Amino acid sequence: MQRHSHYFFLCLEKVKADLLSEIRSGYFGILWWVIEPLMYMAVFYIVFEFIFYKGDENRIAFLLIGLVIWKWFASTVSRSSNCIAVNMGLINKVYIPKIIFPVIVLITNTIKFIIIFILLIGILLFSGIEITKVWISIPLLLFIQLFFIFAVGSFFSAFVPFLPDLKLIIDNALMLLFFLSGIFFDINAASPPLKSYLFLNPIAGLIDNYRKVILHGIWPDWSYLQILFYFSIVMILACVFLLKRYDREYPKIL
């Protein structure tokens, strides 16, 4: 038990170290956590508002929700997939439970996401979107997404050390998913067979639920969220088992 609490504190210390290190690496430091996502959103806003689409008053809000939710998922999964490999120097010198590394990535990226999410809510309110009572389900949506992200992140963190080539496939698969998750279009408008295929992607489902709540003031799809939550829990347990099973194998293969 004492060991567990030690690793918990070590985890927090490493998160602090990584965040501090990111702040200090640039001239503007912490400002980048605000400027960078704003620039990210601005790029897509410019491209899709002025070049591809015209019309729809909620178009900007629709797009931004998708982008912000997507980025939390994509950046965490991408960084989780090589988090054990980048620490190979360390794990060859001292024993550290490998599960710590995807957890560190998850916490670090979630802290940065929270800042972006608050920014997003600010922009939405500023652009005239009104808060409704269904907004109380947002924390639950975030919570379920957190579990789902960790399920996928820890899965790849466990496998990529054995198959390093997977990292390249993951990054390109993420790019494909970026275009298929309904960030730029409304999946509900697609034809029925295509629509149900596209919603097999949990991120598409999550983004759709966020939009339901924030833009349309209707409750999220509870049964969908419930399935996603149970799926994530099972997958996390499997990954914790895998990372524990191969805990002392990783230093040998890296």
Added chain:
Amino acid sequence: MTNKIVISAKNVGVAYRRLSGLFKHEKYWALKDITLDVYKGETLGILGKNGVGKSTLLKILAGIIRPDKGSVINYGVSASLLSLQAGFVQYLTGKENAILGGMMLGLTKKEITQKIEEIYEYSDIGDFFYQPVRSYSSGMRARLGFSVAIYANPDVILLDEVLGVGDSDFRIKSTKTMKQIVRSEKTIIIVSHQPALIKELCDRVVLISNGVIENVVAPSEIL
């Protein structure tokens, strides 16, 4: 040296996977059959040529990797390899890295924070201690890494090859510290391919070749 065993390896074998063509792997046994007891307070030398499995044996004893064959029992001691430069975070100061490093080696934040002044003194890098590690020379990094590892004070110290680290001044100092620790009641395992060093410091020497123990001898018996 007492009769109390701290770490015990029985018939340990370690295999690495080696690529032998596209999609084909073959097992390569770095350690084949090692049976070894480490006693509390002794300084154990492990002598062998390059590539006979010395470093692998250290990782096995430190609990970093698990054997593919046989078993290792650790009787409740902390064991770590004495070098931790690998974990340094470039943009953090020496002090912040010392705290993080100490925690990696198993100390609580409180314990390592209490030792931070001594680490500062011992590392002898002056104001650089409060500067980002990325501005350090390799010698300064080595100084800081060694100081943290020494003050983290594990029950068993595992040393891979190098005894003294850093530039010549610090090398003399760190070698002196190591010799003091060798003479103390601390358990130390030194791996080397230099017989002279092992002969000078160790109580007992294990000769390894090709993944098996060839012989266990007294230092005086080394040629």
